[in-house]
Each structure stands twice: as structure tokens, then as C-alpha cells.
Amino acid sequence: MGVALVPLAHGGSHDAGASAAMWLPSVLVTALLVAGYLVGLARLHGNGRGWSSRRTASFLLGAVLVGAALTPAVDADTASGHMAQHLLLGMFAPIALVLGAPLSLLLAGLPVAARRPVAAVLRSRPLHALSHVATAAVLSIGGLYLLYLTPLYALSIRSEVVHHLLHLHFLLAGYLFAWAVAGPDPAPRRPGMGVRLAVLVAAGGAHAFLAKLLYSRAASLPAGSGHAAAEVEAAAQLMYYGGHVADLLLLVAVFATWYRRTGRALARQPGAALSGVPAGG
Template structure:
């Protein structure tokens, strides 16, 4: 799949410039381009029809996909095979940053609006998407019980068991792990702050609680790495000499990253949630005002009619 071997023995010391060098991963590069092309197709289709689509959504989605490419199609991906801190940067971006940006881009809403409706009684792609979004399967995988468990298990079940070393032993394993991180992030954040239609969503307060439920686990995971007195995973226990890196201090840096990333995206999502909550409250208030105005007019008309009937009786 890749064009070069990840033995890592010949990698020069890790610097920001080297981390940002272009080093494409065929799967992630083609996947990112395909997804961006599909999104652009949807937006163009809507615009041609005369429908509006917020520029903010397009920007957010594009940044989300680019953030995936930034950690998988650069030197960071090469260093991520031999340095715990580089790998953790990839993991955190792809599971905590990319999903939030992608979800704020409302891709499912765009898809549903761009796909044509099939004729009566027929099932086209649009009808299949709607059926999947409202299926029991989707309801299960987006329930807090499932998403929180999956999110926590992805950290502890992977890094504290031999599974991690097994997956890191091959390009395919590494690829599967990155795709898993992305999927877990999408499934976790979708019911909390996604703008797309989907299964029944909890109230805003419950969603905030869901968000906070994972924070202690995430923080503890980061602290466990930072405090570790020996390398926790074999893959990163013996970094190539050319990197002149101490395995324990690198593991500590990875832990610090995991800890920081549990806080930063959480704050961003919290702000997004508060804004969404405020907007929805405003919408409800406006709707209630309209109803009150309408009912008020109706009462006034009825009262006037009543007065008129009294007049006519007197007359």
C-alpha cells in the first residue's frame, strides 16, 4: 500500500518540519479526496437547485477531512510507527478533532438533500440512507451506553493489551486502527453534537453529561502513561537510535497529549452545545410567540363578534 518501508531505523530526529513533510498513505489520501469530492457534488447540486447551504458547514467539513489527511499523509504517519508521542498525536486528532469538524459539516443532511427522491413505493439511495439513519442498529450504536463504553474500551483495551502491538506489526493493522479511531469518534460525538438527523437525541443537559462521562477515563489514561515507570507497549519500548529519544520520556509526552486532548475538544464541544441549545430555545420561543399572537387575534375577533351580537340584540 505505502511507497516506503516503516522500519524506522533510518528516520532522522523528529522535528515539526519533518512531521509536516508530504508522505501520502494511499488509502487515506484517496479516501479523503473521494469524500471531499462527494461533499462538493452535494453542495453544487443544492446551489444549482437554488437551495442555500451554509458556507460554515462546508468549511468545517473540509477542515475535518484535511485534519485526517494532515496526520495520515505526512511524515507524522511515518514517525507514528516508531514514536509513541507521534502516534498519540495521530490518535487524538483522528478521534477527537476530525469527527467534531466533520459532524458540524452535517454530511448526512447534505446527502439527504442532494439525493433525488425515488418514485412512490420505490426505494432509491435516499430512502436507504433514511432507513439506515432510523434503524434499530443505528439507535443501538449511538446510545450513550454503547458509545461511552466503546470510547473507553478503545483506549484501555487497545493500549493495555497485546492487541496494540499486534496491530502495529503491519500496515494493514495500523490502517485498521486509524479507521477504528475515526469511527469511534464519529459514533461518540454524533448523538452529542451532530447536526444531522438520526435516532432520538437526549436533551442538552443529558448530552453534556455524556460528554463529561468519558473525561475522567481519558485523563486517567493520560496520567497512567505519564507516570509509567516502564514502557507500556512493546512497539515503542525501543525507539531507533537515530531518533535519540528516551522511550519513557516519549511515553510521558504521549500521556500529556492524551490528557490535554480530553480537555480541549471537550470545551469546544461544550461551547457548540451551549450555542445549539440557545438557538433551539430561541426558535421555540419564537414559535410560541407566533402561536400566542395567532390565538390572541382569534380571541380578539371572538370578543368583537360577541360585542357586535350584544349591539344587535339591543338594536
């Protein structure tokens, strides 16, 4: 899977100072995510309000996955190492972060006057258009087609700036898609269940098709990468099977969120379990 206990690609010496510096981005990003969430929890508890331990655990897991993707243990010079980063940053970590409901935590901990600007942003048309599940799918999955079918991948190997911007895109686009599909956080004018499921299935199919395309054209894709065909084939397999696992987790999250919001209310209605069942059925 392209994981090796070696310094991260894109330059760097083997001395202790350089090796320690390579761990710095991972540690800083993880620490910032965890610290921000814990500050929100402290403010909430200071107001005498509780918070779900499962949400906390989910967000902390997401922060750890983000940090793991950025560690030197993931050799980003290999195709499989790059693909592991894509899966961690763009699919698995966003699901865990979104299920931690950080926006709900923020709103709950803010004073009433400070909530209004945040609520206004959530209701704004630009955010509505950006966070629509179809838009989020294009940004998340469509960005992968742009990356692997154009010279952008080769550029990310040569440029540190592009390489880090790519990581940021993976994380933000993945978070936006997970939030649009299954996030427990408020999302005004979120499409109905049917639309979100349809887009999720379509996005999963597009992701799997791209993985198959990379596998079948491993000798020429990604263009200019310099990877051996066998290396790209292994990365494509990781992309295919890892993507299916992430889609399954997101599907479970969709139905879990639906049940919390709708299923429990239906279950509390008298006779709901037997509605439509003939007598003696």
C-alpha cells in the same frame, strides 16, 4: 509531538518514488472526503437550494485534519506521533466533520424516493443502539483502554493491516461519538441534553484518567511497545491536554446546536428574557 519530516514508519525507502507513495493515502482520503461533499453541494445547488458556508468550511477542515494525520510528517513510530494521530483522527477531525452535517447534505440532495431507505436506516433499532451516546463513548474511549492496556498496541506496530484498521476505528468511533453528542444531522431517539452532557463529562474523565495512567506507568505501558519512558510520558501529556481541548470544543458544539434548535425559539417568545424576573428586578 512526534512530528518530523521523515517517511512514515512501518517500512519504506528514502527514494523519491517511495516517499511520494507514502503521501498517497493522505491525499486519496482527503480527496475522497472533499469530492463527496462537493458533489453533494453541487446537487443541492442544482436544485436551487442554499447551504451554510460554515458547515462547508467545517467539513473541509475535518477532511484536511484527517489527511494531516496520515501524512509522513507524523512519525507514527514514536509514541507522540501515534498519539497525535489518535487526537487528530479520533477527536478533532470527527468534530469538524460532524459539524459539516454531511448526512443532512446527503438527504437534501437525494430524490424523495431515494431518501426513504436512508430514513429507514436512521430509524432502525440497530443504528439507534449503536449511535446511542453511551455506546459511542464505549467504542471511542473504551477502545483506547483496550489499545493501550493490552498487547494490541504492540501488534499495531508490527502489522500494517492492524495499523490501518486502528486508524479507521479512531475515525469512525470518534465520528459516531461526536454525532451522538452534538451532531446537527438527524439522529432519531437521541437522548436529551442532560444525558449527553453527563456522558461527555464521563468520557472526558475516562480519557484523562487513561492519560494519567500511561504517564504514571510509562516504563511498562503500552505493553511491548519498546518506547522509552520519557517518550511515553510526553505522549501521555499530549493525550491529556489535547483531550481536554477536544472535549471543550465538543461541549461548545453541544450548546451551539442546542441554541440553534431551542434557544432562538425561546428568544423569539415575548417577554422570554424577563420570565420569572420580579417587577423592577
